Amino acid sequence: MTKNLATQMAPPFVLVAHYFIAGAVFYAISSFLLPFYADDIGGYFLSNQIAGLVHLYLLGFVMMVIFGAMYQLIPVVLEIPLFSKDFAYVQFYIYLVGIVIFCLSLWYESLIQLLPYGALMVYISMLIFIVNLFLTYKNLEHWTLVAKFIFVSNLFLLFGAGMGFFISLDLIYGFFGDILKSLSVHIAATIGGYVMMSIMGVGMVLLPMFSLAHNFSQKPMEWAFYAMTLGLLGYIIASFLQWQTVLYLSFALVLVAIILGIYQMYSIFKARVRRQNDFWAKNMIASFLSLIVCLDFIVFAILGDEQRYLMAFGFLLFFGFFIFFIVGHIYKILPFLVWYQRFSPLVGKCKVPMLHQMIKERVADVQFWVSVVGIFMCGFAILLDLPKLFCIGAYVMGVGTLLVLFNIVYTLSYKPKEENVK
Amino acid sequence: MLNKEKVIEAIKTVIDPEVGFDIYSLGLIYEILIDGAEVKVIMTLSTRGCPLHELIKQWTKEAVLRVDEVNSCEIEIVWEPSWNITMASDEVKKALGA
Numbered sequence: 001m002t003k004n005l006a007t008q009m010a011p012p013f014v015l016v017a018h019y020f021i022a023g024a025v026f027y028a029i030s031s032f033l034l035p036f037y038a039d040d041i042g043g044y045f046l047s048n049q050i051a052g053l054v055h056l057y058l059l060g061f062v063m064m065v066i067f068g069a070m071y072q073l074i075p076v077v078l079e080i081p082l083f084s085k086d087f088a089y090v091q092f093y094i095y096l097v098g099i100v101i102f103c104l105s106l107w108y109e110s111l112i113q114l115l116p117y118g119a120l121m122v123y124i125s126m127l128i129f130i131v132n133l134f135l136t137y138k139n140l141e142h143w144t145l146v147a148k149f150i151f152v153s154n155l156f157l158l159f160g161a162g163m164g165f166f167i168s169l170d171l172i173y174g175f176f177g178d179i180l181k182s183l184s185v186h187i188a189a190t191i192g193g194y195v196m197m198s199i200m201g202v203g204m205v206l207l208p209m210f211s212l213a214h215n216f217s218q219k220p221m222e223w224a225f226y227a228m229t230l231g232l233l234g235y236i237i238a239s240f241l242q243w244q245t246v247l248y249l250s251f252a253l254v255l256v257a258i259i260l261g262i263y264q265m266y267s268i269f270k271a272r273v274r275r276q277n278d279f280w281a282k283n284m285i286a287s288f289l290s291l292i293v294c295l296d297f298i299v300f301a302i303l304g305d306e307q308r309y310l311m312a313f314g315f316l317l318f319f320g321f322f323i324f325f326i327v328g329h330i331y332k333i334l335p336f337l338v339w340y341q342r343f344s345p346l347v348g349k350c351k352v353p354m355l356h357q358m359i360k361e362r363v364a365d366v367q368f369w370v371s372v373v374g375i376f377m378c379g380f381a382i383l384l385d386l387p388k389l390f391c392i393g394a395y396v397m398g399v400g401t402l403l404v405l406f407n408i409v410y411t412l413s414y415k416p417k418e419e420n421v422k
Numbered sequence: 423m424l425n426k427e428k429v430i431e432a433i434k435t436v437i438d439p440e441v442g443f444d445i446y447s448l449g450l451i452y453e454i455l456i457d458g459a460e461v462k463v464i465m466t467l468s469t470r471g472c473p474l475h476e477l478i479k480q481w482t483k484e485a486v487l488r489v490d491e492v493n494s495c496e497i498e499i500v501w502e503p504s505w506n507i508t509m510a511s512d513e514v515k516k517a518l519g520a
Contacts, residue, residue, distance in 0.1 A: 072473075076471055076472070076473045076475070077471045079471070146471075205469075205471050208469060209468075209469040209471070209472060210440075212441070212468055212469075212507070212518070214504060214505065214506050214507075215504075215506065273506075273507035273515075273518055274441075274518050274519070275518060275519030276518070276519050336440070336473065339439060340473075340477075343439075344477055347436075347437075347477075347481050348435065348436075348481060348484055348485060348488070352439065353439075354437075354439050354440075354442045355439050355440050356442070
């Protein structure tokens with residue numbers, strides 16, 4: 001039998017699994033470190049210790065899973081084969097070692113001199129990803145909205161990660177001067193430009209696909225694309241040139257883009273025909289509710305100039321929006337990958353399991369509510385400056401993480417039972 | 423004697439593993455054309471860019487070819503008219519909560 005197009009285009013399961021498994025491990029480590037940061041919730045948030053945790057979480061979990069998911073999604077969504085699968089393996093190992101060196105050098109003062117080396121490895125690995133992506137784009141025939149989002153998000157990654165590398169040099173050799181300005185540009189480009197724009201782009205494929213939504217207009221997200229790109233560019237330029245008014249206007253434009261994105265997701269949800277609120281749907285609802293609350297906090301932080309709102313914003317964005325969005329999709333994508341590898345060749349020859357059977361739904365459901373409670377506790381603790389409550393909430397979130405890990409292991413080692421196959 | 427019913431029964435063995443229903447009940451099959459021992463199936467998918475795109479196409483072809491009287495089968499994927507839930511069977515609509 002000739003190999004079909006999907007088999008030719010799709011990356012091997014083992015490649016994506018590298019990223020997902022490493023992402024899960026970093027998720028677990030950062031979750032279990034979180035309670036130890038309880039005393040920092042009301043204080044100055046730019047310590048090396050907190051920077052270490054934030055980077056472990058963002059680079060190790062959030063971006064690791066995004067890279068893995070991109071390798072899976074790009075060929076099927078853009079209908080073009082990946083330029084190089086070997087590049088993806090090389091990227092993974094350089095990235096992995098880079099993250100470990102980077103975070104350890106932030107946590108241990110004796111290792112701080114290694115910081116630029118870790119940052120350089122992380123940057124090189126991202127350059128490999130970006131080059132691989134851009135070479136893949138050479139064969140692109142249709143510049144769909146998703147294709148535009150992914151392309152521009154990687155331009156921001158190119159710039160933002162480069163800034164990150166220069167900041168690491170600056171921390172050791174001190175040549176930049178105003179590190180706060182560099183940091184805000186680095187954060188805007190990587191989190192706003194790369195992570196948010198990637199989520200907005202792939203969300204336009206994943207949400208309609210899993211909820212079976214049709215007949216909705218893409219206009220809000222099209223506007224969001226232009227507003228986000230323009231807003232972030234304006235923010236970066238205004239930061240360097242110290243144009244305060246343009247800075248605020250650009251920031252407002254980014255907020256408008258995110259609101260448009262939320263509205264788009266709401267319109268997809270309204271148009272969905274799959275009405276059951278399964279664990280995926282619950283995670284998506286919680287994810288976007290977290291984002292809405294986040295936006296309130298950032299506005300309060302700017303208007304009131306209060307550190308706790310900024311902390312609450314960062315916490316809810318990272319541990320609310322990102323976690324619910326990513327975990328919800330891990331529950332969908334991972335079973336598919338394992339199923340594709342293990343069971344798709346058996347279709348028509350013997351009974352095969354359904355994808356939802358490859359997740360312990362009850363565990364996923366309990367995990368969802370445990371995570372919600374933990375995040376609520378931590379969020380209130382930040383707003384009311386209650387470190388003990390934060391610590392307890394972080395432990396509760398840790399239980400949620402353990403349940404996620406249980407399901408990941410369950411899916412990876414899934415063996416169908418007779419009663420589980422149709 | 424080859425007829426549409428036999429082809430439909432064969433197609434009903436193809437299950438979308440994400441939704442859990444066969445592709446005929448989901449309303450993804452638009453037309454079945456039979457010319458002697460040759461079958462052409464015109465169908466769609468619930469989502470463009472679905473990772474299962476090529477696999478579902480392949481499974482459908484293999485399922486039709488399993489019918490004794492079929493010698494060849496061609497599958498054509500079309501996007502117009504785009505699929506919507508009204509095309510699915512009542513059982514599917516009820517199960518999805520639509």
